[in-house]
Amino acid sequence: MKIGLVGYQGSGKSTFFEWLTGVPPDPAHAHTGQSAMATIPEPRVEHLAAVYQPKKLTLAALEIVDTPGLSRTHEGNAQRMAAIREAGCLVLVAAAFDRSDPLADLRSFDEDLMLADMEIVTGRIGRIEEAVKKPIPRQEREKLEHERATLALVLDALESGNPLRESHLTEEQRRVTRAFRLLSEKPRMVVVNTADDEEHPERFTAAATDEVPVLAIPIGLELELSRMTPEDRAEFEEEMGLKGVDRDHVLRIVLNTSGQMLFFTAGEREVRTWLLPRGATAVEAAEGVHTDLARGFIRAEVFTVTDLVRYGSERELKAAGLVRQEPKDYVVQDDDVLFIRFSV
């Protein structure tokens, strides 16, 4: 899943991109979007490494995309929306370092996204109405009528100012909308790009909800801090009386917002973290590691990092009955270490 950094031009997306990934933005990609990986920190791999002494440690990474900023005049935005549409999760970046009003900007930006969705839905409804005027097989007609009914609901919600991610659609209706990759359906979070000397960041973060986290970060300053040696940085922070933002913490919030989680695999060869959609099953986790593991899936042997730390070794865990045998449809939980048994 791609994580799209989105917002108006000049809000600090490219600066945030460099802070998250360590990759400088390349102006050659400004019109199409630039992507780079951000390794997701996971302190628990250290516990696993202490037990397994692996040859290799591998951490999963998020693909971050710096999308072209939308123009406030709306000119040329349709093309810029394409890069946003590719993303599975949006990080909205709004400027507050230059006296602009980030909360007003966010509302306006949101309207732009919902208008783009309305255009797509209206267009599709129009095409369906044309299609059902012609003689077509009954089955196909029923399918189109069902799609039209769902899209009419969606359009209604959008016109009342309700983004799709907040609409209560059935699983079947979601299947209809998913094909259009509508922008207001994507999970999102907000980063308000504050001035270096912002004294009341809570006036921005108070807008956060359970579904949409809001962070206030002086992005330009953070990028400067990240370029310093740890000693220089500590000295600078002390002198200025400030405490930098923990990038690892921000990445974990991005991971969480995207609806994904990590699971572990561990052995003497490699200790590793993997990305998985929350709520996914053991066989889906196996699929992510290697298609052969999913095809020949027999069972997953599962234990938690917490239990391993408590008992010190896999053998002790087994003796205590804490290594579970789980079937294909087991829902993977946070802290799970998986070992997939499979036949070739």
Ligand SMILES: Nc1nc2c(ncn2[C@@H]2O[C@H](COP(=O)(O)OP(=O)(O)O)[C@@H](O)[C@H]2O)c(=O)[nH]1
């Ligand atoms: N003072 C200040 N300037 C910033 C900050 N973040 C970005 N800028 C400046 O704002 C301009 C736009 O930043 P950029 O990251 O390219 O924005 P983008 O268009 O959203 O990619 C650049 O000149 C940056 O130097 C910040 O936190 N503080």
Ligand SMILES: [Mg+2]
């Ligand atoms: Mg940029």
